[in-house]
Amino acid sequence: MSLSAIVMWGANNIYNLRTLEGRICENVRIKGKVLPGTDISEANPLAPGDLVTLVEEEGGVRILERQERRNVVHRWNRKRRKMQAIAANVDTVFVVAAPEDPPYRPNFVDRVLVMAELAGIPAAVILNKADKAVPPEVERHLSILGDLGYPLYRTIAGEAARRIHHEGDLPAFRKDTARAVSVLVGRSGVGKSSLVNSLIPEANLATGDTSTKYQRGRHTTTLAKQVVSLDSRAGGAMYIDTPGVREFDLLGYDCSEIAAGYRDFLPFLPHCRMPGCTHLHEPDCSVLKALAEGAIARERYDSYQRLAMNILEENR
Numbered sequence: 001m002s003l004s005a006i007v008m009w010g011a012n013n014i015y016n017l018r019t020l021e022g023r024i025c026e027n028v029r030i031k032g033k034v035l036p037g038t039d040i041s042e043a044n045p046l047a048p049g050d051l052v053t054l055v056e057e058e059g060g061v062r063i064l065e066r067q068e069r070r071n072v073v074h075r076w077n078r079k080r081r082k083m084q085a086i087a088a089n090v091d092t093v094f095v096v097a098a099p100e101d102p103p104y105r106p107n108f109v110d111r112v113l114v115m116a117e118l119a120g121i122p123a124a125v126i127l128n129k130a131d132k133a134v135p136p137e138v139e140r141h142l143s144i145l146g147d148l149g150y151p152l153y154r155t156i157a158g159e160a161a162r163r164i165h166h167e168g169d170l171p172a173f174r175k176d177t178a179r180a181v182s183v184l185v186g187r188s189g190v191g192k193s194s195l196v197n198s199l200i201p202e203a204n205l206a207t208g209d210t211s212t213k214y215q216r217g218r219h220t221t222t223l224a225k226q227v228v229s230l231d232s233r234a235g236g237a238m239y240i241d242t243p244g245v246r247e248f249d250l251l252g253y254d255c256s257e258i259a260a261g262y263r264d265f266l267p268f269l270p271h272c273r274m275p276g277c278t279h280l281h282e283p284d285c286s287v288l289k290a291l292a293e294g295a296i297a298r299e300r301y302d303s304y305q306r307l308a309m310n311i312l313e314e315n316r
């Protein structure tokens, strides 16, 4: 008899799964060498959120195949120099940032949004540590993103929330994600694990002190972990907490693909004169024209430019 299950997390090809009936299966292995439904060029055959078919065998269950993915969240793996799936079958990608400690990086936020656009997944922004003062340039970037239609939640998590008895927009976030699969992507120390712990106290993810973590460059979260709400009546919210990273590279794409991940560039892209326009220097580039006319925000173009230059350098 075969049954379906969702991958929660795994390492070294051993996975923890939850069947659709809610049964947890730990330390499950793949049957055979290559998993049907996957490609050997993939850095990892399964990611949190993947649906798999299981077979019940003597000695326990095995993973028989990966079911078709609705979508997949990727990240460039610097060490292995390939795209790595960090989550699959996702409803929303949340880029988590903080006003400070670690400092807000507009380029990082834009890159995660571009990745979500290219994967066809709705995206939103969480400004955690909203108990701290927000610098004006951070407000400016958030308002540009708001104008582009990205929802924003200003949250307070963990100890800070308990101290001031206020969680900001966390209750609204909880409500909006109650039946969904959500992925949290952010730099190390912005408070992703604290957020998940505040949402689901049973989750008990390890959280760290940023100051020490920062100085030593230690990362608390080493594996993408999927935390499943135990309240099945509420639909079973799933939060995939991904390891914190310093940079979010998008090197698996070329410039024209990247530009299509900038929502604000889309109306202009069909009007560039040069085929394969990189929007960096070409004559009659409609993106550069829109920038000059103020129809594209300088901050957004700057982050595109940096990303495009990275890609050109990498492919040289």
Ligand SMILES: Nc1nc2c(ncn2[C@@H]2O[C@H](COP(=O)(O)OP(=O)(O)OP(=O)(O)O)[C@@H](O)[C@H]2O)c(=O)[nH]1
Pocket (backbone or CB within 6 Å): 128, 129, 130, 131, 132, 155, 156, 157, 158, 159, 160, 161, 186, 187, 188, 189, 190, 191, 192, 193, 194, 195, 206, 207, 208, 209, 210, 218, 219, 220, 221, 242, 243, 244, 245
């Ligand atoms: N002031 C304030 N501090 C917070 C808030 N949320 C989390 N923190 C603190 O920020 C630090 C880092 O939190 P974590 O939850 O470990 O951060 P993370 O993003 O999961 O870090 P990685 O696992 O390295 O990716 C901890 O000391 C938390 O207590 C908040 O809303 N306000």
Ligand SMILES: [Zn+2]
Pocket (backbone or CB within 6 Å): 272, 273, 277, 278, 279, 280, 282, 284, 285, 286, 287, 288
């Ligand atoms: Zn152009």
